Amino acid sequence: MNISVELTFSPLQDDFESHIIDFIKSLRASGLTILENPLSTQVFGEFSQVMKVLNKEIEKAFELMDKGLLYMKIVKSDRSGYEPHF
Numbered sequence: 001m002n003i004s005v006e007l008t009f010s011p012l013q014d015d016f017e018s019h020i021i022d023f024i025k026s027l028r029a030s031g032l033t034i035l036e037n038p039l040s041t042q043v044f045g046e047f048s049q050v051m052k053v054l055n056k057e058i059e060k061a062f063e064l065m066d067k068g069l070l071y072m073k074i075v076k077s078d079r080s081g082y083e084p085h086f
Contacts, residue, residue, distance in 0.1 A: 002078035003050055005043045009061065011068040019068070023061045027053070033080050044080040 011019040024041055027034050030053045033044040043050055058070060 001047045001076065002045065003047045004075040004077060004079040005050060005054065006040050006071075006073040007043065007054075008040045008071040009068070010070070011065045013066050013068070019061060019065050022064070023057060026057045026060070030057070035080065042080075044078050 009020055009023050010016070013019075024034075024036065027041060027043060032050060032053060035042040035044075043054065054072075061070075062068065
């Protein structure tokens, strides 16, 4: 089963940029399909593989910061090829 995940990672500390950059670089290195925009990072792939990568990378990111938020939306389908039809 394929999924699409939208992530918004928000470290609540002064040096937040480096934490976000490191998190995105780790996701890029995973081999999954990653799309980025100024508001979120999107991850696409097979459910168990995506969740395995996210579990590892979220835990690592949280261990490296004092406080933070991660908003996550999961859709049951691969929406990586979505194009508006209007």
